[in-house]
Amino acid sequence: MRLCDLFTRLRILNLHLEKDYSLLSKHKLHALVHNSNTKMGRLFALSIQALIILSLVTFSLETLPNLSVSEHAYLRLAEIVIVLIFSVEYLLRVYVAKKRLAYIFSFYGLIDLLAVLPFYLALGVDLRTVRTFRLLRLLRIFKLFKYSKALSRFKRAFILVKEEMLLFGFVALIMLYLSAVGIYYFENPAQPEQFQSIFHSLWWALTTLTTVGYGDMYPVTVGGRVFTFFVLMVGLGIVAVPTGLIATALSQTRAEEVKMLKEHQ
Secondary structure, three states: OHHHHHHHHHHHHHHHHHHHHHHHHHHHHHHHHHOOOOHHHHHHHHHHHHHHHHHHHHHHHOOOOOOOHHHHHHHHHHHHHHHHHHHHHHHHHHHHOOOHHHHHOOHHHHHHHHHHHHHHHHOOOOHHHHHHHHHHHHHHHHHHHHHOHHHHHHHHHHHHOHHHHHHHHHHHHHHHHHHHHHHHHHHOOOOOOOOOOHHHHHHHHHHHHOOOOOOOOOOOOHHHHHHHHHHHHHHHHHHHHHHHHHHHHHHHHHHHHHHHHHHHO
16 A cells, blocks of 8 residues: 555656646746747747748749749748748747637737738648738738837827827817818819719818828819818818827836836836
8 A cells, every 4th residue: 555655646746747847848938939038038039020021021022023933932932931930939829828819819819820821721722712811921010019119118108098099089080071061062063073972072071181182182162272271270280189199108108117117226
């Protein structure tokens, strides 16, 4: 019985050691994938960024005319290697995620999946039927954003002013509609082919309020021109107000980061 108990305890101890080793390995992998402050984490992040840029370069090179068969083969080989590495990276991120489903259906989780999905969809299938999926490879550029501290700062800044931005967006939509209504009643009698309805006038309102002004639709009546002047003044505010809100929030976010760094020092 004692020998049997000894074997049982050794087996339990071995299971605990395997579990601890598994947790330790998972912790190390999590640090490798998510912590760019360590040497290995920084190397991992830089390597993935370099591969993203390389994949975009190869994608662009494939559009060059008169490529030889060997050049196509080299580009294809580079694509296979890059996709395999991205696939391993995606599986690693799924493995180390605390909430795997949350990561899989998150923005960057979907981007990581879509970065490799077109390659696997094309296997064993006539490429002409899935040619449009090649454009999804361009989504790899969004993978770069996850390594950007500036983008993270911008996200926090937008969260700070989201209520103001939502309110301003609602007001901007009202102004867009009122501008379309106004220009329609001023210009429809003079230019019925251009300002056929309020819906047709929305294009003019959009280009004018955003101060783009393509020139394909413009007022010819005195009332329409005076109305356009006031719409342009409002348009300057529509461009300036959100810019000011975000700039202020970015400054506040930056100041908070500096304060936190000083506290840690």
